[in-house]
Amino acid sequence: MIWSLIILCGVITFLIRFVPLSGIISSDLPLSVKQSFKYIPLAVLTPIIVSDLSIMENKNFFIIDNFKLYAALIATLAALIWNNVLATISIGMASFLIMSNF
Amino acid sequence: MKKWKIFKQGVLEELPLQLGVFPFGVIYGVMAIESGLTFLQALLMSSIIFGGASQIAFVQLLSNSSPFGVIVTTVGAINSRHLLYGISMVEYLNKLSLSWRVMLAYLLTDEAYAVSIRKFINNSDNSILHYHLLGSGLTLFVSWQISTLFGVLIGNDLPEFLDLQFIIPLTFIAIIVPMIKSKSTLLTVITAGISALIFKNLDINFWIILSGLFGVLAGMFTIRLDKK
Structure with a gap:
């Protein structure tokens, strides 16, 4: 079942890349449709981040001792300053480890 | 050649x-x-x-x-x-x-x-x-x-003490932060984030997609703010 899922995702990803080059669709999409594309990755990745930070568990807010939340805020700052994937992850992870162990 | x-x-x-x-x-x-x-x-x-x-x-x-x-x-x-x-x-x-x-x-x-x-x-x-x-x-x-x-x-x-699952949100933060370049993209992130908190806690199966949809709509409705 996992294999089918991987292959299905692969086919969809390939089709997204191939369809414009195939000539099937017009390259002249409405402006509003083109504009919407820039928001999609942000709009889909943010819920995953929010969910992983466990800000709300069992319908209760979990903020005060939520070290992941604080580490994520520090990582956001690092991303703003350095714009580097490795630096962001390293600083976020180090902050989390320090806060949860001391 | x-x-x-x-x-x-x-x-x-x-x-x-x-x-x-x-x-x-x-x-x-x-x-x-x-x-x-x-x-x-x-x-x-x-x-x-x-x-x-x-x-x-x-x-x-x-x-x-x-x-x-x-x-x-x-x-x-x-x-x-x-x-x-x-x-x-x-x-x-x-x-x-x-x-x-x-x-x-x-x-x-x-x-x-x-x-x-x-x-x-x-x-x-x-x-x-x-x-x-x-x-x-x-x-x-x-x-x-x-x-x-x-x-x-x-x-x-890798050592057990590393909470590796936490790398995922950190990676996504590293990806999306440089993409937030305007008011509309910021509003997309805020809306998608708040929607995710609400929809996930309402136990809606497709909460990621629904939150994403709200995020995209927020961006599109506020795109005019970017031109000012």
Whole structure:
């Protein structure tokens, strides 16, 4: 079942890349449709981040001792300053480890 | 000879970007093994899907036992921006044979696009420009496969105290923060985030997709703010 899922995702990803080059669709999409594309990755990745930070568990807010939340805020700052994937992850992870162990 | 030269140029221009790509591939490999995928599944996903952020989202959702429909839709949504890449490149590639277009479509990722579109725009009368995209795309492909292999191999050997699942939101933060360049993109993030808190706690199955939809709508409704 996992294999089918991987292959299905692969086919969809390939089709997204191939369809414009195939000539099937017009390259002249409405402006509003083109504009919407820039928001999609942000709009889909943010819920995953929010969910992983466990800000709300069992319908209760979990903020005060939520070290992941604080580490994520520090990582956001690092991303703003350095714009580097490795630096962001390293600083976020180090902050989390320090806060949860001391 | 000229084809080889332009191919090599694509390779060389793509190489510096691998400093960012390689660790990302290693992280994917580690997370894939952590999520319970087999060695082969984790490794081959990098050539079957060949899309960094979407692969990490895939393994994250899989480890949370998300419905398969959510996984497929999320992967498609994350990679949907590649549709725009194709649209902006079609005028340079539409005279190529089908096999060429299939191959280049497969290689059309963020980093290859970023490097080659500049070349295309500055040399629009050159009929062998596609060799540049072949060079940049293949470089990224090779780097992604090697880094995945590296991550998959060390995936089981990392110390227990590292909460590896936490790498996923950190990776996504690293990806989205540079994309927040305007008020409308910021409002997209805020709306998608708040919606996720609400919909997930209402136990709605497709909460990621629904939150994403609200985020996109927020961006589109507030796009006028960017022009002021």
